[in-house]
Structure formats: structure tokens, C-alpha cells
Amino acid sequence: MLGAAAWPVIGWFGLARAQPSSRAGKPIRVGILRANPPKSPRALDNVFVDALRELGWVEGRNIMYERIYADGDEARLPALAVELMARRPDLIYAHNNPEARAALAATRTIPVVFGAVNDPVNVGIVKSLARPGGNATGVATLGPETGGKRMQLLRETLPKISRVGVLMKPTSESELKFIEQAAGAGVKLIPVRMNEPEGLAAAFAFFAENRAEAVLLAQVAFLVTEHRRIASLSMKQRIPVIAPRSINTESGALMSYNSSLTDHVRRAAHLADKILKGAKPADIPVEQPTKFELVINMKTARALGITIPQSILLQAERVIE
Numbered sequence: 010m011l012g013a014a015a016w017p018v019i020g021w022f023g024l025a026r027a028q029p030s031s032r033a034g035k036p037i038r039v040g041i042l043r044a045n046p047p048k049s050p051r052a053l054d055n056v057f058v059d060a061l062r063e064l065g066w067v068e069g070r071n072i073m074y075e076r077i078y079a080d081g082d083e084a085r086l087p088a089l090a091v092e093l094m095a096r097r098p099d100l101i102y103a104h105n106n107p108e109a110r111a112a113l114a115a116t117r118t119i120p121v122v123f124g125a126v127n128d129p130v131n132v133g134i135v136k137s138l139a140r141p142g143g144n145a146t147g148v149a150t151l152g153p154e155t156g157g158k159r160m161q162l163l164r165e166t167l168p169k170i171s172r173v174g175v176l177m178k179p180t181s182e183s184e185l186k187f188i189e190q191a192a193g194a195g196v197k198l199i200p201v202r203m204n205e206p207e208g209l210a211a212a213f214a215f216f217a218e219n220r221a222e223a224v225l226l227a228q229v230a231f232l233v234t235e236h237r238r239i240a241s242l243s244m245k246q247r248i249p250v251i252a253p254r255s256i257n258t259e260s261g262a263l264m265s266y267n268s269s270l271t272d273h274v275r276r277a278a279h280l281a282d283k284i285l286k287g288a289k290p291a292d293i294p295v296e297q298p299t300k301f302e303l304v305i306n307m308k309t310a311r312a313l314g315i316t317i318p319q320s321i322l323l324q325a326e327r328v329i330e
Contacts, residue, residue: 036073037066037285040098042090042108044079045234051078053274057102057124060278066285081206081234086111094119100281104274105230109134113145120290123147124277125270127228128183129295138295146280146290148273149297150228155253157187159225159266162303163251164196166264166321170223174216174248175200176209177227184227206231206238213242221248228253228267236260249313255304258329263315264305268298302326 039061041054054076058068066072075096079085090111093101100120103112109123113134127150129135136142138149164170175188179202192198199219201212216224224243226232232239233254240261243250249263258265276296284290303321306329310317322328 040075040101056274090115121145146293153184156184157191160191174221174224181227217246258304
């Protein structure tokens with residue numbers, strides 16, 4: 010069974026002895042910058058707050074949170090980041106790539122902690138994983154590589170599959186290469202590149218017209234936040250989806266494979282705790298997951314007439330009935 014993510018804890022035990030405290034009698038102020046769409050569950054933000062509370066940072070006593078949401082419109086993030094800086098936070102939590110980039114564009118002095126950033130070195134968020142070197146650190150994802158693993162799982166689940174749609178951003182070409190390698194010569198890929206979620210309905214209609222037998226989602230932030238809409242389109246077109254995050258599967262995707270976002274956020278909270286106790290983000294290594302989880306939605310499988318092989322079920326961390 011593929012277990013939940015295990016994390017290295019570097020220099021943690023010495024810092025754990027330090028007790029959280031407010032500064033000059035005032036609570037620490039932490040900003041949370043998120044691109045969440047309207048009415049989306051904000052459970053991951055609660056995980057961050059709960060994890061810090063377990064470490065002694067109690068909201069209303071020695072810490073307060075400034076929460077700002079872009080309501081699903083990533084284009085608003087830069088302006089919202091500037092607004093957040095005006096509230097003078099001691100630290101900013103920005104979960105993914107768009108949020109972290111917006112936060113860092115607004116400040117190069119206030120510490121920024123991220124929870125699930127893809128390829129943080131190449132996108133310029135940190136200088137290196139071992140020595141971030143600036144005002145940001147956090148938890149990275151293994152985005153491009155996991156695209157190939159999802160393709161492999163899809164082929165094992167549907168061994169006769171020959172046409173697969175790929176939903177991606179124009180910047181997801183490195184992930185597409187891993188997907189192509191895993192697909193092999195027997196599977197034709199039908200990529201659709203998009204920068205905004207408005208084209209999702211047209212994309213699924215295009216996949217249906219081109220007889221795609223499944224759709225693989227690249228690791229793109231809006232393809233996770235739009236999990237309900239994607240699940241609905243999947244059932245409407247009767248095309249199974251394999252996704253990068255378990256929240257997609259909980260909403261109706263056939264399966265997902267990646268590291269646990271909950272574990273990502275909890276580890277990010279531990280890094281934030283280190284910074285609030287005096288450590289510098291430049292000196293705190295970026296963490297990476299070492300174990301991953303496969304989640305399968307059997308209700309979706311039955312609705313689409315798909316039989317999940319026992320070999321795949323045995324690998325699943327969780328099966329949704």
C-alpha cells in the first residue's frame with residue numbers, strides 16, 4: 010500500500026523547546042493568501058491553523074490571521090498580495106505557485122512559507138532546495154514526474170486504452186514529456202493547453218469529439234480548485250479522469266495519485282513555527298515528499314462501467330465507495 014507522505018525533519022528537536030510567544034505583548038500576525046474560488050472548502054487553511062495551534066500558536070492569544078482570498082481569480086493575487094503587505098504581517102502563508110509568486114512580488118523581506126509549490130527552483134521562488142537564500146521556504150511537490158506515474162496507473166487500469174486527453178498549461182511541457190514516455194507508442198495523447206478554467210467545458214467537448222477514452226490532468230493549480238466542475242464534465246461526457254489530487258477524486262474523478270496535501274500543509278506549519286521562533290527562511294531547506302497516495306473512486310468506476318484491477322486496488326491508500 011502506498012502510505013501517507015513521510016517528511017524529513019531537519020533541526021526540529023532543538024527548536025521544539027522554544028515556546029511560542031507574542032512580540033512586545035502583541036500577537037504575531039500571519040497572512041494567508043489564497044486563490045480559492047467562491048464557496049470552495051478551505052479545509053487546507055484550517056489544517057495550517059490547527060497545526061500551528063498544536064505547536065502553541067493559539068488564535069486570539071498569541072497569533073492572529075489575516076485571510077485574503079482571490080475567489081478563484083488568480084489575476085487578482087498580485088493586488089491582493091500588496092493589500093496583505095499593508096497589514097504588516099510577520100509571516101505569509103501562500104500555498105501554491107501563483108500565490109507564492111504573488112507574495113514574493115510584493116515583498117522580499119517578510120518571510121513567505123509555501124505548502125505545495127511545483128519546481129520552486131526553476132520558477133525562481135528559491136535559489137536551491139538546500140539553501141533557499143531569500144525570504145521564502147516551504148514544501149515542494151514533485152509535479153512533472155508524477156504525471157508519468159499517473160499515466161502508468163491509467164494504462165494498468167485500462168490496458169486497452171489507446172487515446173488519452175491531457176489537460177495542461179502551456180508551461181507544463183516538462184510534465185508532458187514524462188506522460189509521453191509512460192504512454193508509449195500504443196497510446197495517442199490529445200493535449201489541450203489552457204491558462205484559465207473558463208475553457209474547461211470546451212476542452213471536454215473537444216476530448217469527446219476526438220474519442221478520448223480518459224483524461225489525465227497535469228499538476229495545475231486551477232485544475233485542482235475546479236475539482237467539482239471537472240467531475241461534472243467528466244460524467245457528462247462519460248470520460249474518466251485521473252487527477253493530481255485526492256480532492257478531485259472525492260468530487261468524482263476516477264482516481265488520483267500524488268503526495269498528501271494535508272501532510273504538505275502540516276509540514277509548512279512546522280516550517281512557519283521555526284521562522285516565528287527566530288529561524289531565517291533562507292537557511293531552512295525546502296522539504297519534499299518521499300511517499301505518495303493513490304485514491305480510487307469506486308462509485309465513479311461503477312457509473313462509467315469500469316472494473317478496477319485488483320493489482321491497482323492493492324496499491325490504493327484509500328478507496329471511496
